[in-house]
Structure formats: structure tokens, C-alpha cells
Amino acid sequence: MAILDLVRLDKHFGSVAAVSDVQFTVSDGEFMCILGPSGCGKSTLLRMIAGFETPTGGDIRIDGDSIVTLGANRRPTAMVFQKYTLWPHMKVFDNIGFGLQLRRLPRAEIKRKVEESLALVSLSGYEERYPAQLSGGQQQRVALARALVLEPKILLLDEPFSSLDAILRVRLREELHRIQRRLNITAIFVTHDQEEALTLADRIAVMSSGRIEQIAAPADIYANPASLFVADFIGAMNLLEGEASSQQVRLGAVALPTPGGVAARQVTVAIRPEDLVVLDGPHPEAWSCAVEQISDLGHYRRAVLEVPQLPPMKIYLPKSLSVQERAALHVYPRRYLIYENSGAPREVSRPLPAAATALLG
Amino acid sequence: MSAQQLAAPPPPVEGFWLGTRRSFQTMIRKNGFGLIALVLLALVILGPLYSVVLWAFAERWQYPSLIPQVFGLSFWERTFARADIAEALPFSIVLAATVTLISAVICLPASYAFARMKFRGRQLLLLSFLATNAFPRFGLYISIAVIFFRLNLIGTIPGVILIQLVNTLLLMIWIPTAAFQGVDRSLEEAALDVGASPLRVFVQITLPMVMPALSAALLLTFVNTFYEAQGALVVGLPRIVTMPVLMYSLINSQLIVQYGAIVSLVLWAPSLILLILAQRLLRGGYLTAGFGV
Numbered sequence: 001m002a003i004l005d006l007v008r009l010d011k012h013f014g015s016v017a018a019v020s021d022v023q024f025t026v027s028d029g030e031f032m033c034i035l036g037p038s039g040c041g042k043s044t045l046l047r048m049i050a051g052f053e054t055p056t057g058g059d060i061r062i063d064g065d066s067i068v069t070l071g072a073n074r075r076p077t078a079m080v081f082q083k084y085t086l087w088p089h090m091k092v093f094d095n096i097g098f099g100l101q102l103r104r105l106p107r108a109e110i111k112r113k114v115e116e117s118l119a120l121v122s123l124s125g126y127e128e129r130y131p132a133q134l135s136g137g138q139q140q141r142v143a144l145a146r147a148l149v150l151e152p153k154i155l156l157l158d159e160p161f162s163s164l165d166a167i168l169r170v171r172l173r174e175e176l177h178r179i180q181r182r183l184n185i186t187a188i189f190v191t192h193d194q195e196e197a198l199t200l201a202d203r204i205a206v207m208s209s210g211r212i213e214q215i216a217a218p219a220d221i222y223a224n225p226a227s228l229f230v231a232d233f234i235g236a237m238n239l240l241e242g243e244a245s246s247q248q249v250r251l252g253a254v255a256l257p258t259p260g261g262v263a264a265r266q267v268t269v270a271i272r273p274e275d276l277v278v279l280d281g282p283h284p285e286a287w288s289c290a291v292e293q294i295s296d297l298g299h300y301r302r303a304v305l306e307v308p309q310l311p312p313m314k315i316y317l318p319k320s321l322s323v324q325e326r327a328a329l330h331v332y333p334r335r336y337l338i339y340e341n342s343g344a345p346r347e348v349s350r351p352l353p354a355a356a357t358a359l360l361g
Numbered sequence: 362m363s364a365q366q367l368a369a370p371p372p373p374v375e376g377f378w379l380g381t382r383r384s385f386q387t388m389i390r391k392n393g394f395g396l397i398a399l400v401l402l403a404l405v406i407l408g409p410l411y412s413v414v415l416w417a418f419a420e421r422w423q424y425p426s427l428i429p430q431v432f433g434l435s436f437w438e439r440t441f442a443r444a445d446i447a448e449a450l451p452f453s454i455v456l457a458a459t460v461t462l463i464s465a466v467i468c469l470p471a472s473y474a475f476a477r478m479k480f481r482g483r484q485l486l487l488l489s490f491l492a493t494n495a496f497p498r499f500g501l502y503i504s505i506a507v508i509f510f511r512l513n514l515i516g517t518i519p520g521v522i523l524i525q526l527v528n529t530l531l532l533m534i535w536i537p538t539a540a541f542q543g544v545d546r547s548l549e550e551a552a553l554d555v556g557a558s559p560l561r562v563f564v565q566i567t568l569p570m571v572m573p574a575l576s577a578a579l580l581l582t583f584v585n586t587f588y589e590a591q592g593a594l595v596v597g598l599p600r601i602v603t604m605p606v607l608m609y610s611l612i613n614s615q616l617i618v619q620y621g622a623i624v625s626l627v628l629w630a631p632s633l634i635l636l637i638l639a640q641r642l643l644r645g646g647y648l649t650a651g652f653g654v
Contacts, residue, residue, distance in 0.1 A: 050550075050554060051554075052550055072553045072554055073556045073559075078555065079550075079551070081550070083545065085548050087548060087551075087566055087570075089570055098557070099555030099556050099557075102555065102557055102561070143551075146551075146555065147555075
């Protein structure tokens with residue numbers, strides 16, 4: 001049972017606001033990812049929870065009790081760092097057992113717990129190694145074991161896999177997911193890798209310039225990005241600037257209908273590549289375009305389309321669809337989001353026009 | 362010359378020598394300069410050593426012989442029978458240890474501050490420790506001695522300790538500062554995170570990691586202080602006589618060369634022992650495991 005509450009949290013470094021007005025709750029056993037570009041304040045936020053930075057304002061509560069005044073060594077949190085932070089002069093056993101020794105646990109119990117936690121990260125039998133004798137992936141697993149052995153109320157992870165190679169990163173990510181589910185521990189994971197966030201998280205908090213842009217489940221964030229920043233940051237997205245009138249948004253030579261009630265004149269239309277449907281022929285409501293470039297990505301192909309007077313657009317093509325570069329295509333935006341200057345976007349979802357057929361290859 | 366003779370393989374012995382000579386020639390041709398430098402270096406380093414060692418064990422050595430006519434240990438007995446040497450040797454060891462200890466007490470916290478704290482003039486202060494090494498030492502000592510004279514520190518143990526401390530500052534500040542800077546902050550944070558108090562983090566995480574460098578600084582400081590003669594000479598005489606000072610006077614004023622040679626050999630011993638210790642210290646423990654040696 002561990003619930004983390006962040007209450008209007010602020011952190012200023014001099015005149016620079018690293019974190020401003022962050023407020024959310026992480027419920028018991030939840031895996032929360034804080035996602036954002038580098039310098040957005042996500043690490044500072046995590047370091048405030050761990051106790052390495054003192055907030056300028058606001059409160060941090062675990063199970064309702066404020067921990068802001070506690071030093072890092074007295075907080076019921078445990079952190080896995082970005083860099084390898086095993087103590088080089090201690091064996092793996094002592095690295096993991098250090099926190100237990102500080103708690104004056106009996107020797108036999110320390111031994112049992114260290115063995116258990118090593119088994120949890122699939123490194124049984126590595127007790128007598130020194131950190132320098134382990135690979136990068138093994139070191140981070142030991143660091144995870146070191147954090148878990150203390151049975152913290154909140155597990156904090158600061159881009160723990162970012163210094164590992166791609167294959168290892170995916171493997172450790174899956175392992176972490178399994179361990180977190182098994183222990184049902186409340187975890188906060190900071191990352192700039194959206195794939196990592198989308199696969200691991202129960203909920204994602206997207207951060208930008210010290211503020212939370214959106215907090216939602218991965219599917220939700222992907223389907224309904226609350227702001228233009230999130231729309232651009234998460235997944236592939238075609239962003240088209242246009243002029244809105246009462247009936248439609250004009251985008252260069254083409255136009256899209258609006259649901260009405262769009263107040264601003266300057267809007268941005270966001271279309272996911274998979275929401276562009278390829279029709280079998282020209283149609284008044286479809287956009288005629290040329291295929292600029294095709295990249296084969298194994299199970300599907302990604303193409304860049306050239307629509308007159310618009311920036312290049314990304315689209316996914318099934319492999320079965322035989323399209324060459326320079327060929328002409330007719331695409332129909334089936335679903336799109338209209339962003340005004342601020343506030344939630346308007347979602348437009350529409351059926352295929354009558355008498356048109358989608359090309360599925 | 363018949364064809365048979367031509368076909369016959371060269372005699373192995375001659376071939377062997379031929380090969381050696383040829384490889385030696387190519388060596389000279391390729392590394393001629395390096396080889397000459399090596400020989401010269403050996404002469405420069407080993408020449409005086411050779412002379413000192415021989416003199417220490419010589420009973421009689423007269424020109425133009427290259428080695429002493431009579432070897433013997435009688436001068437060793439006579440050397441250690443001298444009251445001034447029996448007194449100066451233990452005194453020098455205790456003095457060097459004391460100076461090293463005081464230097465550590467002053468410099469180690471300072472170097473931690475230099476490594477971990479940001480304050481104004483930090484860089485300038487750090488550079489200022491070079492000052493004692495930037496000028497001719499002797500001039501510095503003379504001007505300090507003038508001040509010490511007014512303070513009645515001339516010829517006293519505190520005076521000698523003070524002047525020798527000046528010498529230790531650079532090593533004892535710079536090496537530990539670099540070592541403390543080398544300890545990654547996040548290693549300390551990780552220890553804090555699992556519940557260690559700041560003091561415990563320092564003692565159990567930071568200190569062990571800088572220990573090899575600290576030991577090296579301590580050893581070097583001890584050895585340097587043990588051999589320091591100029592400062593001790595200027596401030597210590599006439600009442601305080603350390604081993605190097607004594608050696609100076611033995612070499613300068615004695616007609617018997619053996620005393621100087623034997624004292625020189627005795628003075629080598631501490632640095633030799635400490636160097637061996639330092640090697641053990643730097644090689645042993647986690648460093649070995651750490652670098653996979």
C-alpha cells in the first residue's frame with residue numbers, strides 16, 4: 001500500500017523554473033512514466049521525490065504523510081540511477097546488502113534477502129563479483145536489486161536503461177515490467193524514450209518545460225493528445241497549419257470539414273499516418289498526391305507523400321499494396337484533431353465517402 | 362668455388378653469430394639513438410650509485426683502482442657508533458611522520474572542500490599552492506627564517522615542522538582534490554538513497570574510493586619530508602639536526618668518504634620500503650579486481 005501525492009510542486013534554480021506547478025497522484029501498484037524531452041524537468045521532479053533536491057514550493061506525500069522535510073536517507077523510496085552507480089570497491093553482495101546492514105538486520109536475514117533479490121533479477125550466484133566484472137546490463141540489474149531489496153514504498157527509476165544497447169534495453173524493460181507486476185510496487189519511471197513509456201506505463205505524464213502537459217493511459221495519450229506538444233512528441237504525426245472558417249479548415253490547396261465552433265482562425269490539424277486511407281481512385285474529398293519516398297520497415301512500409309502546398313506527409317502502406325516511388329495516390333483523412341491556440345483539440349472522425357473504396361492491397 | 366660448396370649450408374655456429382650480429386646492427390640502425398640514450402641514462406643513474414655503494418663497503422680505495430682494494434664493514438660500526446647519527450635517524454623519522462600527519466589534518470579537509478564546494482577564488486587559491494614551487498626554495502626559506510628569527514622559532518622543532526609543512530602543501534592538496542573530484546556524485550547519492558547518513562557515506566563510500574590516491578599522497582609527503590634538507594638546515598641549525606642535514610655536514614666537513622656513503626645508503630632505505638609498500642597498496646584490493654588485472 002503506497003500512494004504518492006505531488007501537490008503543486010515547484011522547483012526554481014535561481015530564476016529558472018525547472019519544475020512548475022506539478023500535481024498528480026500515483027496510486028498503489030501503479031507504474032507511472034514521466035516522459036519528456038531532455039531538459040524538461042523530469043529528472044529534477046524525480047530527484048525531488050528521492051530527496052536529492054529540495055522543492056521551492058508544494059508538497060510530496062506518501063500515503064498521506066509529507067516527506068519533504070525528510071533527508072534522502074530517511075525516505076521510503078529507492079532509486080535506480082541513469083549511470084552505473086554500483087560502488088566499485090564493494091562486491092555485488094555488499095552493494096545490495098549495504099542498506100540492510102545499515103538497518104542492522106541479522107546476518108542470516110541479509111544473506112537471504114540479497115539472494116532473493118539477486119534471483120529476482122536473474123543474477124543468482126553473482127554475489128562475489130565486483131561491479132567492474134559485470135556487463136552494463138548486469139550492473140543495472142544489480143542496481144535494481146539494490147533498490148528492491150529494501151522493499152521501498154516507491155521505486156524510482158531515472159532513465160535506467162539509457163546507456164544500454166537497443167536489444168538489451170528491450171530485454172531489461174520487459175524484465176522490469178515483469179518484476180514490477182509481480183511485486184505490485186508503486187513505480188515512477190523517467191524516460192525520454194516514448195516507446196519505453198508506451199510499453200511500460202499504466203499511465204504516462206508528458207512533461208514539457210517544467211509543466212505536465214497531459215497525464216493519461218498510453219492508448220489514450222496516443223489517440224487524444226491533449227496539446228500540440230504531446231501530439232508532436234508522442235508517435236508519428238502529420239501537423240498541418242491551416243485557416244479555419246465556420247465550415248472548414250483550409251490547408252493550402254485542400255480543405256477539411258470542421259465540427260463547428262472553432263473560434264480561432266489559425267489552427268493546426270494533426271493527422272496520424274495510419275488515419276490516412278488510400279482510396280482506389282480520385283474522389284472530390286480525397287487528396288491527390290505523389291509518393292515522394294518509400295522506406296521498407298519489414299512488416300510494413302512508410303511513405304512520404306507530397307501534397308501540393310503542404311509539408312511532406314507520413315503514411316503507412318501495407319506491404320501487399322504495390323506502390324512505387326513517384327506514383328500518384330489518393331488519400332482520405334479518416335480521423336484528425338484540430339488544435340486551436342490552447343485548450344483541448346476537436347476530434348473529427350468520419351466514414352469513407354460514398355462510392356469510394358479503400359485500397360487495402 | 363665449386364657448386365657443392367655453394368650448396369652446403371653454412372655452419373650453424375657461425376650462422377648463429379652472423380644472425381646475432383646482423384640483428385644487433387639493424388637494432389643500432391633502427392634504434393641507434395634510443396640505445397645510446399639508454400646507455401647514457403644508465404651511466405648517469407647507476408654511475409653515482411655504483412660509487413656510493415662501493416664507498417660504503419670500502420676499507421681502502423685508492424686512485425686509480427676501479428674497485429676498492431679492501432672491502433669491509435668496519436665503517437658501518439663506526440658510523441652507527443656516532444652519537445649524532447644514532448640521534449638524528451629516529452628523530453628524522455618521527456619528524457617526517459609528524460609533519461605528514463599535521464599536513465594531512467590541514468590539507469585533507471581543505472582538498473575535500475576544493476573538490477566539492479563552489480566558492481569564490483577557488484581556482485586562484487588552488488593555484489596559489491604552486492607558489493612555493495614557483496620560486497627558488499632557498500630564497501623563500503631565508504626570508505621565512507628572518508620572520509622565524511623574530512618569532513624565536515629558529516632552532517626549534519615547531520620551526521622546522523612549520524617550514525617543512527610549506528613543502529607538503531602542493532602534493533597534499535592537489536592529489537586528494539583530484540581524487541575527491543573523481544568520485545562520481547551519484548555514487549554518494551546512491552548510498553544516501555539506501556539510508557546511509559552523510560557521515561557514513563563519506564566514511565564507507567567516498568573514503569575507500571579515494572584511498573589509493575590519499576595513500577600515495579601521504580607516502581610521497583613522508584618521503585619528501587624525510588629528505589627535505591634546505592628548510593631544516595636554514596631553520597633548524599644549530600640545535601635541530603635531521604638525517605639529510607647531518608649528511609650534508611658529513612660530506613662537506615669530513616675527510617672520511619665512507620661516513621657520507623653509508624648515511625646515503627641508510628637514507629635510501631625508507632623511500633625504498635615505502636615505494637614497495639605503495640606498489641602493494643595501489644595494486645591490491647579492489648583496484649586489481651576493478652581493472653581486471
